[in-house]
Amino acid sequence: MDMTLWNLFxxxxxxAFAASGxxxxxxxxxxxxxxxxxALITAVGGGILRDGLMGNLPPLALRxxxxxxxxxxxxxxxxxxxxxxxxxxxxxxxLDAVGLGAFTAGGGLLAIQxxxxxxxxxxxxxxxxxVGGGILRDVLAxxxxxxFRREIYALASIAGALLLLPLNRRMGVExxxxxxxxxxxxxxxxxxLRGIHLPVARKG
Amino acid sequence: MDMTLWNLFxxxxxxAFAASGxxxxxxxxxxxxxxxxxALITAVGGGILRDGLMGNLPPLALRxxxxxxxxxxxxxxxxxxxxxxxxxxxxxxxLDAVGLGAFTAGGGLLAIQxxxxxxxxxxxxxxxxxVGGGILRDVLAxxxxxxFRREIYALASIAGALLLLPLNRRMGVExxxxxxxxxxxxxxxxxxLRGIHLPVARKG
Amino acid sequence: MDMTLWNLFxxxxxxAFAASGxxxxxxxxxxxxxxxxxALITAVGGGILRDGLMGNLPPLALRxxxxxxxxxxxxxxxxxxxxxxxxxxxxxxxLDAVGLGAFTAGGGLLAIQxxxxxxxxxxxxxxxxxVGGGILRDVLAxxxxxxFRREIYALASIAGALLLLPLNRRMGVExxxxxxxxxxxxxxxxxxLRGIHLPVARKG
Numbered sequence: 005m006d007m008t009l010w011n012l013f014x015x016x017x018x019x020a021f022a023a024s025g026x027x028x029x030x031x032x033x034x035x036x037x038x039x040x041x042x043a044l045i046t047a048v049g050g051g052i053l054r055d056g057l058m059g060n061l062p063p064l065a066l067r068x069x070x071x072x073x074x075x076x077x078x079x080x081x082x083x084x085x086x087x088x089x090x091x092x093x094x095x096x097x098x099l100d101a102v103g104l105g106a107f108t109a110g111g112g113l114l115a116i117q118x119x120x121x122x123x124x125x126x127x128x129x130x131x132x133x134x135v136g137g138g139i140l141r142d143v144l145a146x147x148x149x150x151x152f153r154r155e156i157y158a159l160a161s162i163a164g165a166l167l168l169l170p171l172n173r174r175m176g177v178e179x180x181x182x183x184x185x186x187x188x189x190x191x192x193x194x195x196x197l198r199g200i201h202l203p204v205a206r207k208g
Numbered sequence: 209m210d211m212t213l214w215n216l217f218x219x220x221x222x223x224a225f226a227a228s229g230x231x232x233x234x235x236x237x238x239x240x241x242x243x244x245x246x247a248l249i250t251a252v253g254g255g256i257l258r259d260g261l262m263g264n265l266p267p268l269a270l271r272x273x274x275x276x277x278x279x280x281x282x283x284x285x286x287x288x289x290x291x292x293x294x295x296x297x298x299x300x301x302x303l304d305a306v307g308l309g310a311f312t313a314g315g316g317l318l319a320i321q322x323x324x325x326x327x328x329x330x331x332x333x334x335x336x337x338x339v340g341g342g343i344l345r346d347v348l349a350x351x352x353x354x355x356f357r358r359e360i361y362a363l364a365s366i367a368g369a370l371l372l373l374p375l376n377r378r379m380g381v382e383x384x385x386x387x388x389x390x391x392x393x394x395x396x397x398x399x400x401l402r403g404i405h406l407p408v409a410r411k412g
Numbered sequence: 413m414d415m416t417l418w419n420l421f422x423x424x425x426x427x428a429f430a431a432s433g434x435x436x437x438x439x440x441x442x443x444x445x446x447x448x449x450x451a452l453i454t455a456v457g458g459g460i461l462r463d464g465l466m467g468n469l470p471p472l473a474l475r476x477x478x479x480x481x482x483x484x485x486x487x488x489x490x491x492x493x494x495x496x497x498x499x500x501x502x503x504x505x506x507l508d509a510v511g512l513g514a515f516t517a518g519g520g521l522l523a524i525q526x527x528x529x530x531x532x533x534x535x536x537x538x539x540x541x542x543v544g545g546g547i548l549r550d551v552l553a554x555x556x557x558x559x560f561r562r563e564i565y566a567l568a569s570i571a572g573a574l575l576l577l578p579l580n581r582r583m584g585v586e587x588x589x590x591x592x593x594x595x596x597x598x599x600x601x602x603x604x605l606r607g608i609h610l611p612v613a614r615k616g
Contacts, residue, residue: 029560030613032556033561033612034556034560034561034612035561035562035609035610035611035612036610036612036613037559037560037566037567037610038560038561039560039613041560052465056260056464056465057256057260057265057266057267057270058265058266059263059265059266061465061466061467062465062467062528062533063465066465066528066532066533066536066537067530067533069532069533072532083613084613086613120270120271122273124273124276125270125273128270129270139348143348143551144547144556144557144560146350146554146556147350148238148348148349148350149242149348152233152236152238152241152242152243152245152246152348153237153238153239153242154239158241158245159241201239202240202241203239203240204238204239205234205240205243205290260464261460261464261469261470261471261474262470263467263469263470324470324474324475326475326477328477328481329470329474329475329477332474333474343552347551347552350554351554352440352552352554353446353552355445355446356437356440356442356443356445356446356447356449356450357441357442357443357446358443362445362449405443406443406444407443407444408441408444409438409444409447409491409492409494
């Protein structure tokens with residue numbers, strides 16, 4: 005299985021997640037170290053939560069620190085010149101969707117491969133990998149988690165993760181990975197472009 | 209050992225915890241997904257923290273998703289018609305005490321059964337199972353944890369958990385479970401009815 | 413290896429961390445139980461996070477509750493008479509640096525001893541042990557993590573942790589432990605005395 009393209013998706017997604025964490029840290033007046041840490045946690049925090057709940061320890065992000073280092077370098081670059089990154093908001097939103105898709109598919113498939121292949125667990129681990137880092141970012145920044153408040157973000161992740169089990173069984177790992185990825189990314193971008201949101205309850 | 213009654217306690221407690229998470233999410237203007245997630249984390253988050261610190265992985269809430277699904281269904285119902293639930297505040301407080309008792313007893317006993325039977329660990333795992341979900345709810349909602357601020361809530365859990373070890377040794381699992389449960393619930397409800405609080409320090 | 417002196421450092425550091433957690437809880441109007449819990453989590457939370465990510469479960473702080481009990485006793489004393497402790501601010505800052513040094517060195521060395529001796533992991537586990545408790549304290553208190561915002565705190569921990577691997581290989585465990593400790597404490601105190609901070613980004 006040729007993973008070059010897949011690695012590219014993971015790299016783009018890691019960079020986008022790290023950039024969103026770094027921008028949040030800058031907005032909150034964190035110092036250089038704080039910005040780096042928030043970016044790191046945003047980028048690899050979902051995978052760390054997933055590995056923690058899987059008992060896959062130490063987490064991959066510590067054992068194979070490539071993506072952690074990428075997140076730190078990205079954060080340093082954003083810290084040094086945040087303005088151009090902020091101007092690329094639309095591009096970052098696209099790359100963020102790529103990250104959501106790649107992390108969801110990778111996390112869900114890891115669950116299957118480690119023997120946690122019940123549907124509920126596959127979806128839970130895919131979702132946690134996809135949105136966990138952003139939740140940690142928001143909690144550490146003192147913000148209500150964005151994923152609980154706005155737009156079709158987590159639902160895109162869940163919809164994609166639901167594809168993993170049946171496709172993996174019938175068409176193999178690679179097809180499952182890319183189909184899940186494609187569904188998450190396209191659902192997410194479709195809802196961003198159309199401004200589609202979930203309803204909020206009447207305030208009780 | 210007949211666990212039918214016990215399962216009923218767990219079901220009632222899970223529903224009450226989920227309802228408190230859902231109401232918090234509605235108050236914070238979370239969307240439908242956010243309300244469901246906050247309810248889920250409130251209901252099973254304590255058990256997930258406990259399983260994480262026990263190395264009991266993946267957590268029971270993922271491996272046996274019955275209670276997770278119950279929490280999600282409860283949350284959806286609360287989301288669709290929050291007003292009646294809010295009017296039942298007193299009932300929810302009683303059911304919440306049932307949940308505190310059932311989760312404390314279940315968590316502490318699981319510690320004993322998995323060989324973590326030192327008194328400090330039994331109490332810690334009982335307490336964490338009982339109050340961990342509520343703490344996660346408050347952190348995710350951006351509120352100071354209620355359990356750190358008000359009333360005899362955690363102390364009731366600790367008092368009950370202290371019964372588990374001696375009763376389990378002398379009278380067996382079932383007696384320990386129900387005695388712990390009964391002490392937690394009655395202490396908690398007594399303090400709710402009487403409005404008994406812990407002291408707060410003079411502000412330094 | 414004579415660990416008497418080392419235990420003294422750990423005791424002083426645990427007390428200082430617990431005191432900082434207790435003072436925060438008092439400031440936030442937590443009740444007696446909340447103050448105790450926040451102090452406990454501040455003192456042993458970093459080690460619990462480390463053990464969780466190492467798969468060293470249940471965490472040492474639960475299996476050997478000496479330090480947890482020390483934190484609880486410290487917190488009770490601070491709760492009963494916070495004013496004298498607040499007046500000793502400078503002393504607490506010194507003891508806090510002792511704790512940062514001892515926890516960093518102990519956490520990093522534990523990583524090496526458990527076979528997680530890659531440089532990135534040693535530094536990550538040392539840093540997490542040193543600053544994790546303070547981050548949990550701030551998140552639970554609803555504050556942005558102090559370590560992300562001010563002064564050379566985490567950097568001192570990282571610098572010290574970088575010494576552990578080479579010194580452990582060439583000069584043995586004890587030398588590595590004390591050299592790491594000494595570097596962290598002196599860097600931290602130097603920056604406190606001189607008021608040295610990290611830069612904050614231009615607000616984008």
